[in-house]
Amino acid sequence: MTTAIPTAVVRSAARQARITLVRKYTSPAGLSVVVVSLVVLVVLWFLRDAEFGVAQVGASGYIFSGFLAFGVISAAVLGVAGELQAEREDGTLLRAKAVPHGMTGHLLAKILVAPFDALIPMLPAIVGAAIFLPDVMPRDLLGWVLLLVVFLLGVVTMLPWGAVLGSVFRTMIGLAWAMMAMYAVAALSGVFYPVGGWPAPLQWAAQCSPLYWIGVAVRSVLLPPEAAAAEIGGEFRLVLALLVLLGWAVVGLLVAPVLLRRMARRQSGSTVQAARERVLAKGY
Template sequence: MNPTLHAARLGVSRGWTEFKNALLNPQEIGFTIVTSIALVIVMYFQRDATLPGTSLSLAAVTLPSVLGMLTAFNALLGAVGSLAVEREDGTLLRAKALPQGMLGYLVGRIVSVSLTTVISVLIVLVAGLFLLPALTRTGPGGWLTMVWVILLGLLATLPLGAIIGSLANSPQTAAGLSMLAVGGLSAISGIFYPLSALAGWLQALAHVFPLYWLGLGMRSALSPASAAAAELGGSWHTLETVGVLGAWAVAGLLLAPPILRRMARREAGSLMQVRRDRALQRIG
């Protein structure tokens, strides 16, 4: 069998196993559930408010952006956090010893984090269907759009998270880098307020990164056609959404494996023991 395909198959199997184990671990799945419920509570209090100047429910406007944000944040933070931890516990060292081991590792991480992210999105979406009955009138085209936006969004952000995680030499540094990336992207993404409120150069910068397009794609899937008038250019820019998210996905999937291999070449048992000793000192 082709070594690359074999590694990818092992990665899928590993990712599925890790996801099932996470479902049985309250600590691992608890954060996902709690954050999802917190977002549902926010929308509950917004359900009777309307967007100023329109008849659109504020919760209906918030929901698509929240789903896009959840997709990107869970993918980025999940990839960064797990990579940092698995450098210390020896997982990466073991993967390094296998043929195409880092490719298999990356595929496994994409599968497990993607499935966890889908759980989070479903919790918020199902709650949204109860809070916002108008969502039940979303046609097949809207649901199909939501599916491909989420899939492309995960492929665009998960490898990026792996790359960010490879730059950190400790879980603390990884957490700092990931929060910096997440905070910076969310500030200019138009997730929390209209992008038109930002300066022109910040709008241009936001168009480069996937988070803006994730939010836009989700709004195009779940919002009425008339809501496009509130977007830049008065359009959902579907082709541009596919192009930008697709470009990030291709670039990430091409760049992440060699970057992870380069990082893995520097890994050794002695370095792992040093990290463990430091971690024990912090705990002690």
């Protein structure tokens, strides 16, 4: 028995991903996501001369690297988890389950959409920074290639865990609490700033999260070498960061399909109806 995905399913997933992207980013709600990117660009401009950390590196570089790192995490984890939860309650997953290879195609479409969901909201800031603040962008072709590798690996690493959250929590209120916890973990994991000056127990705790390694990887590409002085051990450890992220990706890709299959088996008309009645009664 072959486990290969039929070509027709791949084409259908690609078509679904294209339709999803066009609808999402041609609507007013979709276009509004660039507002945050523009606000970040304005902040970077006003802080272009400020310095941060023991190495006195420009604060704009730290802000921009944290923005890119969390953009990857937000799109791949929070975005995917929220969509899966909503689709479970509105019957989308039930309809996909009823079609041959429907769940496979539906999830493949999400995998294709996730990198664009991470990139498009950040694109105005990337273009603006490249024009007005070139010091916070990669300085050569190798830097751009490394940034692309870190970006894609970050999406691949976090996407399965977004699917895990979406399959584990059965209500939007439960998922909302999980998302709040994710924001707290991001703040304590060195996504936005280095944690080299923290007490040793907090440093070890931060390194247990893949979010920390995404932040380190992005900073190692965007910031000058002297910024490593503020990191744990006084170095960026880019190779180690990539290996750790790869390990988290492998584990996630093993765990997520199991939970998603269990979630799909539990989908039925009665569960969708119960979810609708709960939303009408409680508002969530």
